[in-house]
Every structure is written in structure tokens, then in C-alpha cells.
Amino acid sequence: MLGTFGSFGKEYPVIRASKLLPVLAVARVARSYLSPRFPPKYQMFKYIRGLFSRDLSIDLGTANTLIYVRDEGIVLNEPSVVAIRQQGNQKVVAAVGLDAKRMLGRTPGNITAIRPLKDGVIADFLVTEKMLKYFIAKVHENAFIRPSPRVLVCVPCKSTEVERRAIRESALSAGARDVRLIEEPMAAAIGAGLPVHEAVGTMVVDIGGGTTEIAVISLNGVVYSDTVRVGGDRFDEAIVAYVRRTEGALIGEATAERIKQEIGAAYPQKDIREIDVRGRNLAEGVPRSFVLTSNEILEALQEPLAMIVAAVKSALEQTPPELASDIAETGMVLTGGGALLRDIDVLLAEETGLPVVIAEDPLTCVARGGGKALEMMDSAGNADMLSTE
Amino acid sequence: MVNPPDVPAPAQSAGAATSTQSPGVLLAAGRVALELTVDEVGDALNLAPHTVHLLEADDFDALPAAAFTQGYIRNYAKYIGLDPDVVVRAYQEKAGKPAVAWESPSTAAGVAELIQRYPGVLITAVVAAVVLLLVIVLALVWPDDDADEVVADPLAVEQGAVEASGAGSRLDNLSETGEAPFNAAPTDTVTRQTSQEPSVGAKRSTDAGRFDAPKTADSGANDRGFDRDAIDPNDPLAHLPLAKTYPAGSAGSASSSRAAPVDNSATAPVRDAGVTSQSSDNYPLTVNSRLTPEGDDLVRLEVSQDCWVAIRSAEGRTLFAVLARPGQTLSLTGAGPFRVKLGYTPGVELFFNDSPVLLEPYTRNGVATLVIGQ
Numbered sequence: 001m002l003g004t005f006g007s008f009g010k011e012y013p014v015i016r017a018s019k020l021l022p023v024l025a026v027a028r029v030a031r032s033y034l035s036p037r038f039p040p041k042y043q044m045f046k047y048i049r050g051l052f053s054r055d056l057s058i059d060l061g062t063a064n065t066l067i068y069v070r071d072e073g074i075v076l077n078e079p080s081v082v083a084i085r086q087q088g089n090q091k092v093v094a095a096v097g098l099d100a101k102r103m104l105g106r107t108p109g110n111i112t113a114i115r116p117l118k119d120g121v122i123a124d125f126l127v128t129e130k131m132l133k134y135f136i137a138k139v140h141e142n143a144f145i146r147p148s149p150r151v152l153v154c155v156p157c158k159s160t161e162v163e164r165r166a167i168r169e170s171a172l173s174a175g176a177r178d179v180r181l182i183e184e185p186m187a188a189a190i191g192a193g194l195p196v197h198e199a200v201g202t203m204v205v206d207i208g209g210g211t212t213e214i215a216v217i218s219l220n221g222v223v224y225s226d227t228v229r230v231g232g233d234r235f236d237e238a239i240v241a242y243v244r245r246t247e248g249a250l251i252g253e254a255t256a257e258r259i260k261q262e263i264g265a266a267y268p269q270k271d272i273r274e275i276d277v278r279g280r281n282l283a284e285g286v287p288r289s290f291v292l293t294s295n296e297i298l299e300a301l302q303e304p305l306a307m308i309v310a311a312v313k314s315a316l317e318q319t320p321p322e323l324a325s326d327i328a329e330t331g332m333v334l335t336g337g338g339a340l341l342r343d344i345d346v347l348l349a350e351e352t353g354l355p356v357v358i359a360e361d362p363l364t365c366v367a368r369g370g371g372k373a374l375e376m377m378d379s380a381g382n383a384d385m386l387s388t389e
Numbered sequence: 390m391v392n393p394p395d396v397p398a399p400a401q402s403a404g405a406a407t408s409t410q411s412p413g414v415l416l417a418a419g420r421v422a423l424e425l426t427v428d429e430v431g432d433a434l435n436l437a438p439h440t441v442h443l444l445e446a447d448d449f450d451a452l453p454a455a456a457f458t459q460g461y462i463r464n465y466a467k468y469i470g471l472d473p474d475v476v477v478r479a480y481q482e483k484a485g486k487p488a489v490a491w492e493s494p495s496t497a498a499g500v501a502e503l504i505q506r507y508p509g510v511l512i513t514a515v516v517a518a519v520v521l522l523l524v525i526v527l528a529l530v531w532p533d534d535d536a537d538e539v540v541a542d543p544l545a546v547e548q549g550a551v552e553a554s555g556a557g558s559r560l561d562n563l564s565e566t567g568e569a570p571f572n573a574a575p576t577d578t579v580t581r582q583t584s585q586e587p588s589v590g591a592k593r594s595t596d597a598g599r600f601d602a603p604k605t606a607d608s609g610a611n612d613r614g615f616d617r618d619a620i621d622p623n624d625p626l627a628h629l630p631l632a633k634t635y636p637a638g639s640a641g642s643a644s645s646s647r648a649a650p651v652d653n654s655a656t657a658p659v660r661d662a663g664v665t666s667q668s669s670d671n672y673p674l675t676v677n678s679r680l681t682p683e684g685d686d687l688v689r690l691e692v693s694q695d696c697w698v699a700i701r702s703a704e705g706r707t708l709f710a711v712l713a714r715p716g717q718t719l720s721l722t723g724a725g726p727f728r729v730k731l732g733y734t735p736g737v738e739l740f741f742n743d744s745p746v747l748l749e750p751y752t753r754n755g756v757a758t759l760v761i762g763q
Contacts, residue, residue, distance in 0.1 A: 043411060194454055194456050194457075195454045257647035329437070329453070330453045330454075330457050331435065331457065331460075333456060333457070345464070349434075349435050353435055354433075354435055354437045355457075355460075355461065355464070357456065357459075357460025357461065357463075357464070358460060359460075360456070360459065
């Protein structure tokens with residue numbers, strides 16, 4: 001029946017200009033829908049691809065990028081590192097995430113392992129875009145068509161409009177069809193399970209890789225927030241500097257991070273831990289082995305820890321009295337990878353005189369909170385109470 | 390908060406021993422084992438004594454949010470030397486749910502919940518269903534233009550050929566190429582079938598007519614039945630894929646023409662003309678055919694270049710369709726009007742009742758569509 005189309009016995013259509021007018025009109029509308037200048041949510045392809053994508057909450061951190069997928073949990077937790085290979089005049093992504101992190105400090109001349117985020121914000125727009133594209137594709141590995149998910153990205157409280165716009169554009173360029181932003185402490189509080197919607201003040205300290213966010217939250221809003229550019233990276237740098245100063249040896253950032261994770265502490269320990277470290281002796285120029293103790297690392301970390309304590313104290317000073325009263329009763333919650341530093345809660349409790357609680361699974365609090373916020377926004381009819389936009 | 394006191398052995402074992410006990414009992418036992426007061430614990434943990442009492446009494450409703458309570462319990466357990474994970478697990482069991490992880494809606498997923506959670510899937514399913522429905526509706530209501538086409542069912546053509554001549558050209562071709570011919574039934578059997586209640590294929594063949602019976606020496610034998618040896622390999626209509634003709638000179642009704650043997654004498658001159666002259670490419674230079682059982686209107690086409698020719702009845706039924714080759718003359722007889730379509734007018738001249746028909750006014754892009762004999 002349908003096979004006789006085009007056979008001889010059929011009438012051939014005569015195309016006149018007048019008949020083409022509706023076609024041209026439709027083509028014009030379609031072109032406008034497909035145009036990248038059109039608002040993303042109206043772009044047809046992105047919409048169709050979005051049907052096959054999953055909503056993502058991305059904790060775009062300086063040290064690690066975590067992606068939370070609704071109903072599935074954390075599906076990606078990789079370092080925010082990209083290895084770029086120089087091929088002639090072209091730059092090609094050689095590796096992203098864990099593979100790229102292994103290259104840090106061990107790359108040949110034509111490969112550069114870089115961290116595209118610095119102090120919680122984008123330092124290299126293009127590389128961030130490539131990294132996001134890679135992570136989104138990795139999350140949708142089994143997708144039938146190229147994904148175009150709705151994305152919620154967590155941003156530092158004190159990030160500027162330009163920095164936020166950079167994150168938004170980067171996510172859009174990476175294939176997201178809709179990008180929303182949420183402040184990291186708010187996401188962290190939601191992820192930690194705090195009652196952010198209640199008329200009770202809660203304090204969250206999110207110690208990330210590049211920044212430490214301190215916020216007082218009440219009634220789904222941030223009453224007070226502050227960001228200090230101290231985080232896990234700063235701890236590593238402090239350890240590197242300490243080793244250089246006391247041992248006269250040079251160690252890499254990766255080694256410093258390993259030292260921090262294994263024997264690092266924020267409060268004097270009863271049991272002294274030791275670690276064997278190899279570094280290049282600056283005087284002799286050859287690698288040497290030496291031993292570091294947890295107390296030495298505690299000494300090394302004093303400066304960045306003091307900055308965090310000062311920022312927390314400052315936040316408490318500036319918190320409205322009613323909320324300060326609530327915080328004095330319930331205490332503060334620590335989230336982020338920095339909360340895993342041994343006895344950092346003890347230090348803060350000692351310094352502030354408040355109960356300090358480490359959230360369950362603090363490393364993923366922000367990403368999980370972002371996912372929960374996405375659900376809350378949906379259920380509340382896209383309410384902008386949590387969105388920074 | 391201060392450093393935890395020196396922990397005696399019983400407190401450790403008490404914490405590790407049972408996780409089924411309530412966290413308050415575990416904490417209180419650990420504190421008593423260490424001979425600590427509630428105030429001391431409160432001072433160490435920066436908690437009010439009242440809060441410590443609530444923790445030991447498992448009065449979680451009076452405590453702050455679960456995230457805080459869980460943290461307090463963890464700190465308390467750590468302080469008195471218990472395994473924090475064991476006590477926290479006991480708390481989670483007692484409280485009935487994890488303190489942090491929110492309820493995953495996947496645990497009780499009804500249809501409405503699934504739809505709410507996956508609107509994209511719903512939209513996709515609805516669109517797919519609508520498209521499927523449209524295709525089905527289209528398939529049902531699409532006009533079946535090919536109902537009258539001869540080629541729709543090869544069996545019909547073959548049967549028509551058998552019916553008309555008993556030595557159909559198509560059968561001839563099949564046998565030459567080594568393909569197994571279809572059911573080679575005797576001619577009169579097929580004729581009977583088509584004249585009574587024909588099958589779909591046979592009905593089409595009767596509607597379309599049948600080939601002219603070639604005048605051969607054993608035409609009588611052909612009338613009686615199919616004789617493979619009597620097939621004429623030079624049948625002039627062998628190349629006509631779509632051709633359908635009525636027996637020339639059979640002016641009666643279709644049923645009478647089917648019932649009666651083909652009038653070979655009437656068709657003889659026509660067939661002779663087709664057979665006697667052939668082109669170098671082995672196609673007949675002259676084709677005489679009947680379009681309808683009745684009528685004497687003569688449509689003649691003199692072909693100089695390859696040209697599709699299609700002739701339909703006024704109702705749109707295809708009467709004749711063929712690719713005419715250079716040098717051919719097609720003489721087609723029947724009762725007008727005819728809807729003629731010529732695929733390449735520069736390569737053909739049309740005569741109706743021996744009068745030339747000017748094709749130019751009806752030609753567009755080399756294709757002429759016109760109605761003659763009105």
C-alpha cells in the first residue's frame with residue numbers, strides 16, 4: 001500500500017512558491033527553537049535529550065567533584081583534575097578525574113595536569129567545561145542518546161556574579177539543559193539532615209578543598225554566611241612548607257595530602273602517629289627519607305586551623321542573638337572533606353565552647369543536599385527559596 | 390570538650406558486646422563504669438546536663454534534630470571509650486531510621502509516584518503511544534489505490550496469462566530462467582474459478598482482463614488446458630510487466646468472454662503483426678491490445694524514445710501500463726474516455742482514432758497528463 005509512493009501511477013506534486021510558505025514558516029520556527037541563542041529550556045533537542053537524562057546535583061569542588069543522582073545516590077566522586085596533552089597547537093584532554101590525579105606532578109613536558117577550580121571557583125573555564133562534560137557523560141554511560149540533564153550546581157557563598165555565571169555557562173556548555181545554583185552551606189545543611197526549614201538557627205561549617213564556608217541558616221534561608229579561602233589544599237600547602245622549613249626537604253602536594261590523611265590532626269593526640277616520608281633534600285639535591293609525627297603535622301596546620309577558628313568565632317559574633325541562642329544549645333555541624341581531619345571537632349568545641357557534631361558522611365553532604373534541594377524545588381513548584389537565582 | 394578519660398576495660402567491652410541495647414543504656418553504663426557524673430560529661434561535650442539525661446533516657450523527641458542527636462551520641466560514646474559506630478547503630482535502630490539519609494521514594498513506588506518522579510518517561514510513553522495509534526489509523530484509512538493494479542499480486546497476472554492463452558508469456562519466462570513455475574492449472578479450471586467466486590488474486594486478474602491468445606497451431610490444445618511445450622518463447626507481450634489486455638474482438642461482456650473460448654480469428658492479425666517484427670533488443674515493435682471489452686476507440690502511440698505509458702479508465706482504474714521502447718507502436722482499443730499519462734512526451738506521438746493529439750498543452754516537465762475520448 002505505502003510501497004507505491006513514487007511509482008509511476010501516482011500524481012507528482014507540483015511545488016509552487018505559495019505552497020512553500022507554510023514550510024518556510026515552520027522551518028523558521030524550528031530554527032529559532034534549535035538556535036543556541038534561544039533559552040535552553042525551549043531548545044527542542046535539549047528537551048528531547050532531557051527526557052532520557054537524569055537530574056544531577058553536582059558538588060563542583062576544588063579538590064573533588066561529586067555527582068548525586070536522584071534515587072541513586074552518589075554516583076561519581078572523582079578529583080577535579082584534568083590532564084591536558086599538547087598536540088602541536090592543539091590541546092587535547094588526556095585524562096580526567098582519578099587518572100588525571102595520578103599524573104599530578106608526574107607529567108612529561110607535553111602533558112599538564114591542572115585543577116581547573118581554585119578557591120571554590122572556576123579558574124579555567126574551558127577545562128572546567130571539558131571536565132563537566134566528561135563527568136556528565138560518565139554518569140550517563142548507558143544512555144541511549146547524548147544526555148542533557150537538569151543540573152544543580154553548588155557554589156560558594158561569597159562567589160561573585162561573574163564566578164557564578166562562569167559556572168552556569170560551563171555547565172550549559174557541558175550539555176546541561178537547565179542549570180540552577182545553590183549555595184554550598186545550604187546544600188551541606190540539607191545533606192546533613194538539619195532542619196533548615198524550621199525557625200531555628202543552625203550553624204554549618206563546610207570545610208572543603210579550597211574554601212571553608214560558614215553559614216547560619218534559618219527558615220530555608222542563609223542568615224549569615226562567610227567564606228574563608230582555607231581548606232584542604234591550604235592544609236597540604238602548610239605541610240609542604242613545614243617539611244621544607246624543618247626537614248629541608250621538598251615534597252609534592254600528593255605526598256602532603258597522604259600525610260594529612262594518615263597522621264594529620266587538629267588537636268593534640270594521646271597516641272603519637274608516625275609516617276615515613278620521602279622527599280628531595282634541598283641541600284643535597286637527592287631524595288631522602290625522614291619520619292614525621294602527628295604532633296609535627298598539628299604544628300604545621302596551626303595557621304590554617306587558626307584561620308578557620310577565627311572565621312567561626314567571627315560568624316558567632318555576627319549571628320543575631322536569637323539564632324545565637326539556638327546555636328549555643330544545638331551546636332554546629334561540620335561537613336566537607338576537612339571535617340575528616342582528626343579531632344577538628346574537638347578543636348572547634350574547645351575554642352567556641354559549643355557542641356560540635358560531624359555530619360554523617362561529611363564528604364558527600366553537599367552533593368546529597370543538592371539532590372534533596374532539587375527534589376524540594378520540584379515538589380514546591382520550582383520555588384526559588386533555595387536557588388541563588 | 391576535653392580529652393577522653395582513661396577508659397577501663399569493662400566500658401569497651403560493654404560497648405562492643407551488644408548493639409541490641411538502647412543507646413541510652415549503653416552510654417549510661419559506660420559513664421557509670423568510668424565513675425563520671427552527668428555534669429562532667431556535659432562539661433566535656435559542651436552539652437547541657439539536661440541533654441545528657443535525655444540521651445541516656447532515649448528521649449529522642451525532646452532532643453534536637455536527628456543529625457544533632459546522632460552527633461551527640463557519637464561524641465558521648467567516643468568520650469567514654471565506647472565504639473561510636475556500635476552506639477550510633479543502636480540509636481538508628483531505636484529511632485527507626487537513619488539520621489541523615491532521607492527516605493528514598495523508591496521504596497514504595499506507585500504508578501502516580503513513578504509518573505511524578507519520571508515525567509520524561511511518561512511523556513515519551515505518551516508520545517510513542519500517540520505515534521503508534523496514528524500509524525495504525527493511517528494504515529487502516531489509507532486509500533488502497535493499488536486494489537486495481539495488476540501487479541499487486543504476481544499470482545493474479547500469472548493466472549490471467551494462463552487463463553488467456555494456456556501458454557502465458559510469464560510462465561514461459563519462468564521456465565526459461567529455471568524458476569519453478571507456480572501452479573500450472575489447466576486454463577478452463579482457472580476460468581471457472583474466476584467466473585464463479587474468484588479469490589482475491591483471481592478477482593484482480595478477471596478485473597484486469599487477460600492477455601491476447603496468441604494464434605498458434607495448437608491453440609485448440611491450449612483451450613483445453615495448459616501445455617508447457619506450446620509456450621511461444623517469442624510471445625510479444627512477454628516484456629510487458631504491467632500489461633493487461635482483453636481478447637481482441639470480444640465485444641461481449643467480460644463474463645461471456647471468459648465463458649466462451651477466445652476468438653482466435655479476431656485476434657490473429659493483431660498478434661501476427663506483433664510477432665512478425667521484433668527489435669534487436671527482442672521486444673515487439675507492434676503491440677495491439679484491448680483496453681476494455683467494449684468500444685472501438687483506438688489509441689495509437691508511436692514511440693521514438695523510452696517512455697512510460699499509463700492508461701487509466703475514467704474511474705482511475707489502470708487499464709494499461711508499460712515502458713514503451715523506441716520504435717514500438719502501441720495500438721490500444723477500447724471504450725473511452727481514457728486518462729493517459731506519458732512519462733516522456735518528446736519520445737512519443739499520440740493518435741486518437743488516427744487523429745494526432747497535441748501533447749504540449751498537457752505537458753509539464755516532460756510528463757503529459759490528459760484525458761482523451763470524452
